[in-house]
Amino acid sequence: AKRHQQLQLSSSDVAHDFEVRLSAEHEMRVNEVASWSQRHALLAAERDELQARLIRDVGQLSAQLQATERSREDDRRKAAEERSLLQLRAEDYAQRCKGV
Incomplete structure (x- = not known):
């Protein structure tokens, strides 16, 4: 009877120890999932921020x-106009020089 009681206590202790370890493992896994979920949320927010910045930068650069x-x-047009004006002046000057 004493041996039977010792075995019962021993198996009860083992069961309790198992429950404690199982509970600790469960809590650790829950915390791990929460940590990964938080990391995922932070990375998703960072990705969204980077995409928004990219869109903004592309718009500004465009x-x-x-x-x-x-x-x-405008510079090309002005240069062409100036070139035409200088050409006309040069031709006018050449005509005047011939007449002299």
Whole structure:
């Protein structure tokens, strides 16, 4: 009877120890999942922020490129006008020199 009682206590202790370890393992896994969920949320937010910044930067760079292209076209037009004006002046000067 004493041996039977010792075995019962021993198996009860083992069962209790198992329950404690199982509970600790469960808590550890729950914390691990929460940690990974938080990390995933942070990375998703960072990704969204980077995508928004990329869209904003591309928009700004596109606007800068268009402005630069317009400025370059204006410069080309002005240079062509100036070249034509100088050509006319040179021709006029050449005509005057011939007449002298």
